[in-house]
Amino acid sequence: MILVALFGIGDAILYVPSLTATAAKQDAWISALIGWGEGFLLTYLYVSLSMRYPNKSIFQYSAEILGKWLGKAVAVLFISYFFIDASLMLMEIGDFVTTQIMQETPIEIILVLFLVIIVMGVRSGPEAFSRVSELLFPYFLLLFFILIAFISPQIKIENVKPVLAHGLAPVFGGNFRYAGYLLETVIMIVIFPLVKRPARAAKAYILGILLANFFLTIITAVAILVLGADITVLLAYPSYTLAQKISIGNFFERIEVLMAVIWFITLFVKITICYYATNIGIAYTLGLRDYRHLTLPLGMIMIVVALTTMPNRPYFDSFVSDIWMPYSLTYGLFLPVLLLSVGALRKKPVC
Amino acid sequence: MIHTEKQAAPFLYSLDENLEKVKRELGNSTDLVTRQVRLEAVDQMQVGILYTEGLVDKNMISGFMESLMLHARKEDFPVEANPLMLMKDFLLTIGGVEEVYDFDHLYDAILTGDTVILVDGYSYGFIANTKQWEDRGVQETSVQTVVRGSREAFSENLRTNTALVRRRINNRNLWLETMQIGDMTQTKVAMMYIKGVVQESVVTEVRERLGQITIDGILESGNIEEMIQDHTFTPFPTIYNTERPDSVAAGLLEGRVAILVDGTPIVLLVPAVFVQFFQSSEDYYMRADFGILRILRLISFFIALLAPSLYVAVTTFHQEMLQTNLIMSIAAQREGVPFPAAIEALLMEFTFEMLREAGVRMPRAVGSAISIVGALVLGEAAVQAGLVSPATVIVVSITAITSFVFPSFSMSIPIRLLRFGVIALAASFGLIGVFVGMIALCIHLCTLRSFGVPYMAPLAPVNLADQKDTLIRLPIWMMHTRPHFLRQKNSVRERKSKI
Structure with a gap:
């Protein structure tokens, strides 16, 4: 559950406020609220897909449902999605660190540094990195609530008024972008068969997504309440700016690094899972016995992919706001629905 | 238990030859005692006694020799019976007596403090348990001391x-x-x-x-x-x-x-498990609120591990994080210091580790010298010489104090080692480096296992019931179960009382 929650929060915690606010303005928090329902429905879809084929990975049952070649093709598509997602997030880290924290450090060094721990995490296996996430979760909680508590004096309720000034359309527009992040949780489907008791895993999956939604809604709402819709839209990292605004008794100032730590924790978990999914996907498709041989060479490729796909920041912004959502929709909604329906048509339900 | 490659050699019938062989094979070691006595009661029977001096209870040996030589009466030993069995039953008034048939067992016995009794004309003898040697006895604890609780410590025996x-x-x-x-x-x-x-x-x-x-x-x-x-x-x-x-x-x-x-x-x-090294037996003897001290120990763990590297990272890369007045005063202190913060911190940490090592290994008689010199290199004199800034001295001292907080000494060793690694990361990558180091540490800790139990249990994997006795300790009456991560058969510690 914690793994899913941290995954769901992932990189979204820095970007979501700005993305949703772009369309929904001061009603972005309503967009995030709608996300709860969407999150639940999507997870329900993934869970019901996984539950039909317990103890089998998505790569295995896609071949089972669609036949060998078509199934492999779908598996490769999924793998490419996971891989691109992982490199995108790696680039996000590099971009964030070099623009906000350490301007003089070359981005490659930051990428390599993070890649080292990601590869280390993936090599140590899913059991170990899910424990890491359990270990880190209390710190995440602590930091998050410190952030919210310290920023709360600056909340101005006028910032969310007028509510629904432009009707519901922009709210759904904002929600459209928000859902792009929810759709990424399809990656968790790879982790699902590793859990011994599917029923508990299903519960954890759904609860984790709801928890992630909870945190995202709070951070979106607080960002708008404190910064106002207009500024939130302009900023690249509104949550980070939020933390910069904290000032308690002229002493607790500039603790935005807390926010950075929150973000690093969630992002680390997310990239590790994506990367793990890529690795076992490739290992399965090629019929390798151990995915660990892949981690290092793939990691090197990932750095290059990260550097070439995202030449600069504006490119990234337009990619995320225009392309990412439809792209995710393919994998997050279309393919799982396809698998589920074809699977249901081809043979009678197992249970 | 065989320390030679040969087959176990059986005893010879002649006592003299047996004794000669033992002496020869033990290299005529001077602490081996062999005695021969003649038993009046049993037909002038030759009896040989072997033991190692210093490992045996001499009173016990003289006791049974007395009973062999003085108290044995002729009528106790009928001619038709086996005199050795009678000897064993009647005379040896010692707890553990067993028979021995070959030389290998004989050597094992006499070298661990038992006494061997051989008889002329028989190819077997007895081992009598006479072990006793000087030891330190049960003394007070010297490493894991407590204010409240038992003061007994284990000894060498x-x-x-x-x-x-x-x-x-x-x-x-x-x-x-x-x-x-x-x-x-x-x-x-x-x-x-x-x-x-x-x-x-x-x-x-x-x-x-x-x-x-x-x-x-x-x-x-x-x-x-x-x-x-x-x-x-x-x-x-x-x-x-x-x-x-x-x-x-x-x-x-x-x-x-x-x-x-x-x-x-x-x-x-x-x-x-990891948290065990932050727990002292005293936590369970004092009232439950004392258990909160464990959080203090955990904080000390982080300070001991991270304080110097955070100092290095903040002063070199992230000056904006500190308040203006504070950064001004640190910058002013560092003005005359020729080294970068990282070198300064490494230098001081190194000095401190050397002092600590010297303090442990040094003969007690010269103990006061090190404390005087130590105060010079780690204190005012070093600052006045312009080698280090006072802030560094304070950071290193805090690190030193916190690294002594753990009840278990073995946990302070990884911290001492890793501290230098984290300083190096902080010096090259700032807080990002520290963060990456900590995550790597987490991953490493989560892969560890001790006899099948995950090392970070019960923190990861989480068990809510076990949190009662992890970072805090709840009152004993609330801890009904044994720690679950050990997966015992019988996990109920406390029957529910009906008060």
Whole structure:
């Protein structure tokens, strides 16, 4: 559950406020609220897909449902999605660190540094990195609530008024972008068969997504309440700016690094899972016995992919706001629905 | 237990030849005592007595020699009966007497402090248990001291140590297994556990790992620890060690296995988990609010690990994080210092570690010298010389204090090691480096296991019921179950009272 929650929060915690606010303005928090329902429905879809084929990975049952070649093709598509997602997030880290924290450090060094721990995490296996996430979760909680508590004096309720000034359309527009992040949780489907008791895993999956939604809604709402819709839209990292605004008794100032730590924790978990999914996907498709041989060479490729796909920041912004959502929709909604329906048509339900 | 390649050699019939052979094969060692006496009562029978001086209870030997020579009467030994059996039954008023048939057993016996009695004309003899030697006795704890609680510490004698544990747990389910490890030293190693509480697979695992040790000598439980631990290449100890009998008893009650080694006061407890090294037996004797101190210890862990590197990272890369006044004063202090912050911190940490090492190894007579010189290099004089800034001295001192907070010394070693690594990361990558280092540390800790138990349990994987006794300790009456991560058979610690 914690793994899913941290995954769901992932990189979204820095970007979501700005993305949703772009369309929904001061009603972005309503967009995030709608996300709860969407999150639940999507997870329900993934869970019901996984539950039909317990103890089998998505790569295995896609071949089972669609036949060998078509199934492999779908598996490769999924793998490419996971891989691109992982490199995108790696680039996000590099971009964030070099623009906000350490301007003089070359981005490659930051990428390599993070890649080292990601590869280390993936090599140590899913059991170990899910424990890491359990270990880190209390710190995440602590930091998050410190952030919210310290920023709360600056909340101005006028910032969310007028509510629904432009009707519901922009709210759904904002929600459209928000859902792009929810759709990424399809990656968790790879982790699902590793859990011994599917029923508990299903519960954890759904609860984790709801928890992630909870945190995202709070951070979106607080960002708008404190910064106002207009500024939130302009900023690249509104949550980070939020933390910069904290000032308690002229002493607790500039603790935005807390926010950075929150973000690093969630992002680390997310990239590790994506990367793990890529690795076992490739290992399965090629019929390798151990995915660990892949981690290092793939990691090197990932750095290059990260550097070439995202030449600069504006490119990234337009990619995320225009392309990412439809792209995710393919994998997050279309393919799982396809698998589920074809699977249901081809043979009678197992249970 | 055979230390020669030969087949076990049986005794000869002639006593003289037997004694000669023993003397020859032990190289005429001067602490070997051989005596021959003639028994009036049993037809002038020749009896030989062998023992090693210093390992035996002389009163006991003179006692049974007296009974052999003076109290034995002719009518006790009818001609038709086997005189040796009668000797064993009537005369040897000693607890453990057994028969011996070959030289190998004879050597084992006399070299561990038993006395061997051989008789002329017979190819077997007796081993009499007469072990007794000088030891330190039970003394006060010197490493893991407490304000409240038992002050007894283990000693070097295995028997005394097992007795100390048994005195605390008077239960027939407290089982003890002994084996001899070390081809040369034949060191006695004992496993203790409570049947019905401990998880069987752990006992089997310990037994197997101990059985696989083939080494010439075991001198301390540390030798055993290195041979049976799960991971060698980790700075973290995956086996708990203690000198306190009450800690061992508490561990046994939780379902752990204790490994006692003859010749050392340090007893091993497995499986061990990370948080265990932050717990003192005193936490359970003081009132429950005292248990909050564990959080203090955990904070100290982070300070000891991170303080110098955070200082380095903030002063070199992230000056904007500090308040303006503070950064001004630190910058002013550092004005005359020729080194970058990282070098300064490394220098001071290094000096401190050397001082600490010197303090431990130094003869007591010259002890005061090091404290005087130490105060100079780590204090005012170093600052005045313009080598380091006062802020660095303070940071290093805080680190020093916090690294002494842990109740278990073995946990301070990984911190001392890792601290330098984190400083290096901080010096090259700032806070990002520190963060990456910490995540790597987390991953590493989460991959560790100790005898099948995840090292970070019960934090990761989380068990809510076990949190009662992890970072805090709830009142004893609220802790109904033993720690679940040990997966005992019988996890109920406390029956629900009906008050």
